[in-house]
Amino acid sequence: MSATPPLSATAGSIGASVTLKLNSAAARMRAEGEPVIHLGGGEPKSLAPAEAVAAGIALLKTGEVRYTPAAGTPAMKDAVIAYTERYYDRRIGRDNVMVSAGAKQAIMVALMALVNPGDEVVFPVPYWVSYPEMARIAGGVPVPVPLDKEAYQPTVAAMAAALTARTRVVMLNSTSNPSGKILSQDFLTEVIGMCQDRGIAILMDDIYHRLVFDGRHTPHCYECTDKSVDEAGILVLNGVSKQYAMTGFRVGWAVGPAPIIKAMSNIQSHLSGGPCTISQAASVAALLGDQQSVDRLLADLEERRNQTADLLESIPGVELLRPDGTFYCFADFSAFDADSARLSQRFLEKIQVVTVPGIEFGMEGYQRLSFCGGMGDVREGIRRIRWLLNEDGAPELKAGDRVFTR
Ligand SMILES: Cc1ncc(COP(=O)(O)O)c(C=O)c1O
Incomplete structure (x- = not known):
């Protein structure tokens, strides 16, 4: 058996993207029939002009x-x-x-x-x-x-x-x-x-x-x-x-x-x-072109920003500074867990919700949630998070035929 040739120092210094790891974990769970909600995406779902x-x-x-x-x-x-x-x-x-x-x-x-x-x-x-x-x-x-x-x-x-x-x-x-x-x-x-x-x-x-x-x-x-x-x-x-x-x-x-x-x-x-x-x-x-698709995208994203921010702000303990643009909410979850990678992993395992941990962006305690996907997913994802984090919430949550337990 031949040994793998050594990698360059540059390759050794480059970490695997947590976002991609989360994506593949989510895809695997989805393939197994789990009701995964992906709030980690980075692309608008509208059509090209x-x-x-x-x-x-x-x-x-x-x-x-x-x-x-x-x-x-x-x-x-x-x-x-x-x-x-x-x-x-x-x-x-x-x-x-x-x-x-x-x-x-x-x-x-x-x-x-x-x-x-x-x-x-x-x-x-x-x-x-x-x-x-x-x-x-x-x-x-x-x-x-x-x-x-x-x-x-x-x-x-x-x-x-x-x-x-x-x-x-x-x-x-x-x-x-x-x-x-x-x-x-x-x-x-x-x-x-x-x-x-x-x-x-x-x-x-x-x-x-x-x-x-x-x-x-x-x-x-x-x-x-x-x-x-x-x-x-x-x-x-x-x-x-x-x-x-x-x-x-x-x-x-x-x-x-x-x-x-x-x-x-x-x-x-x-x-x-x-x-x-x-x-x-x-x-x-x-x-x-006439830029109408950008105007439509913007109007749509603004409405999604309003709804997503309202939902996040309704979770006691979550701190959000409303985004002025993009399609991300970057919220402080440190009241629940200062270790953002651990909390994101908990979201994935316990309630099948994908968020990107703040540590990836250099800020511990935060999670990034995208609102560029379907609003149904955003509402359901945040509902699950709210339930998981607030111990006095309902004892169990149904998503389709899936029953989550804390
Ligand atoms: C801040 C920022 N810069 C650059 C890019 C790269 O965009 P693209 O290579 O798709 O043009 C992205 C994509 O996520 C981004 O979020």
């Missing part, structure tokens, strides 16, 4: 589905240019755009272009689960900055204290997964200014910037600097996944200074080449 689907089909039907330039088709770059003008009020050229296989790849390639071994990548808590692992894959050292609970974002002083001579990148995500909170314009202005003074690159993960409720606006980076896209030291990362419900198309993009975009495009040309040609055609149509 009709014009995007039609454009993808039209290209596919020609049978001529070829490689595209590594940084994306000219048409897709032009659609991103139009998007940047519309939502960021900045005129850019094609050399300021790289299209990639999802925002995830754009972020990863940006880190590969900017980070040397041992360099520090700074980001606020709570952070998107992939940031620490992406920083490590790029050879960097993740530096999470603790949150100021009052403001639900780190203080500027805490961000400043986290910056060292080794800091190469600051990553910001607004509106935030998991908290659904928007970073304030003051905070962004201060942090961007600090980074610009020190030559630190800023990665703005704007994947949820349009998914905000109550008529709010997510302040964007170019409202916080008077420098041009080429001079600001900022990369804006975005994609079609969330706003157009096009997760499976795998199209994202980066907008930023031409020399960084060029370096990223060179890396991407060897890593994967251009993103899927059919998906780029579909994304052009989504970006240039």
Whole structure:
């Protein structure tokens, strides 16, 4: 029997995704006939815009589905240019755009272009689960900055204290997964200014910037600097996944200074080449379309946010700061168990409800519950949680023909 060849140090430093582990445990239980409620998802369930689907089909039907330039088709770059003008009020050229296989790849390639071994990548808590692992894959050292609970974002002083001579990148995500909170314009202005003074690159993960409720606006980076896209030291990362419900198309993009975009495009040309040609055609149509699907998605999510937040707030002991956007509620369950992974496991085993433990986002005691699935599932999932946590509740709970016991 041959021994398994040793893995690289990088592979050894990358943890298995708890989210994926939860997904496969839930799928296994479902296959066994258990009434699993999945509140761990990260994608809207609405359909991709009709014009995007039609454009993808039209290209596919020609049978001529070829490689595209590594940084994306000219048409897709032009659609991103139009998007940047519309939502960021900045005129850019094609050399300021790289299209990639999802925002995830754009972020990863940006880190590969900017980070040397041992360099520090700074980001606020709570952070998107992939940031620490992406920083490590790029050879960097993740530096999470603790949150100021009052403001639900780190203080500027805490961000400043986290910056060292080794800091190469600051990553910001607004509106935030998991908290659904928007970073304030003051905070962004201060942090961007600090980074610009020190030559630190800023990665703005704007994947949820349009998914905000109550008529709010997510302040964007170019409202916080008077420098041009080429001079600001900022990369804006975005994609079609969330706003157009096009997760499976795998199209994202980066907008930023031409020399960084060029370096990223060179890396991407060897890593994967251009993103899927059919998906780029579909994304052009989504970006240039009438945006009605985004309006509908937003109205639907806002209603779901209201209902989900009301239900969570009705559980004695659960603390929730209502999300301003996204499709997640990030709630404090520490009154019941400070160990979020253990509580999430208990939810899964005892009441077959999947939530994502806060520790995955750098915040113990919290759980993230998604409201992008069916509202029936959300209501039933939260009903089960409420029953499990409150010992004075009904003695047993029926879900279909399943009777749970504490
Ligand atoms: C904060 C954040 N950034 C980036 C992504 C990546 O999106 P995609 O690769 O689907 O474009 C996600 C997806 O969950 C996300 O939540």
